[in-house]
Amino acid sequence: MSGRDTDTATDSFVAHRNLLFTVAYEVLGSAADAEDVLQETWMRWAEVDVEQVRDRRAYLVRITTRQALNRLRSMTRRKEAYVGPWLPEPLLTAPDVAEDAELAESVSMAMMLVLETLSPTERAVFVLREVFDVGYAEIAAAVDRSPAAVRQIAHRARRHVDARRPREVVPPGQTRAALESFRHALETGDLQGLLDVLAPEAVFVGDGGGVKQAAARPIVSADKVARFIIGGTAKNGAALSSVLTTVNGNPALALHLDGEFDGIMAIRLEDARITGIYYVRNPQKLTRVASETPLSLR
Secondary structure, eight states, X not given: OOHHHHHHHHHHXXXXXXXXXXXXXXXXSOHHHHHHHHHHHHHHHTTSOGGGOSOHHHHHHHHHHHHHHHHHHHHHHHHHTOSSOOOOOOOBOOGGGGXXXXXXXXXXXXXXXXXXXXXXXXXXXXXXXXXXXXXXXXXXXXXTOOHHHHHHHHHHHHHHHHTTSOSSOOOHXXXXXXXXXXXXXXXXXXXXXXXXHEEEEEEEEEEOBTTBOOOXXXXXXXHHHHHHHHHHHHHHOSOEEEXXXXXXXXXXXXXXXXXXXXXXXXXXXXXXXXXXXXXXXXXXXXXXXXXXXXXXXX
16 A cells, blocks of 8 residues: 555544544444454454545445454353353543433443343444444445345344334433432442332342452342442442543443542433442543543542
8 A cells, every 4th residue: 555545544444533443342342352453453454455445434434343243252252151140341422422312322321231142243233223324225234244135234233222222212311410419428428318219129240250350140120229339339438429420421430449549420311210230340441531531530
């Protein structure tokens, strides 16, 4: 590839990098793996005669999707051997992402967990079609299926997701208000305050990856969740503090123990009550967040 072709390839890749990263992240649920996929995409893109590519965006999305699918299938084995519940890697996002309701929902922790219940191909098809409105023919080329088969997969995946996704798109202000109430109760050890903001069927999922202490399985019901949180905080003995931030397109908490960053806590809100709490403590999933966290959160 000549110097001019290299410049053209680089410009095209940079122009679509954010899109490609989001596609890879939503397919994989891991920012670190998404970055690796982008590296692989660039290596393959650099070998292409860019001037012969009519639709560079579609071509790049195709390469990214194929690389993400390959990696997702290998990640399945890692997840099977994972210690405790597995949660997606938190992704710090700009506050304005929360104002884009569709994008915020698509990368939310709750939606990422729903996507985990799809097969690799269903997940890729759903992300490309429902989130990025990619045409069936383009998706077919990316997943090596016929357009007719992709339509069937998309329909099946949409029906599966619709049955499990949050019933409503919650405005960021409403999530922030609930999170503030939760935060106050958490930091003051107010059991009743936690019960007031939790839905009766609330679920707590903690991800320590076998490196940090976390619940071995999801905890269900407001009473059990509240008592687990209050009891765990008291047993730990460390001073707990938290700061509001924006993770996966939604308000979340960066938690600190004795001033040291400990993890990211995201929530799922329905009917103004918290139905899901997702706490990521595994340091391997917090490297990117820790490096990008503003000083005010440290």
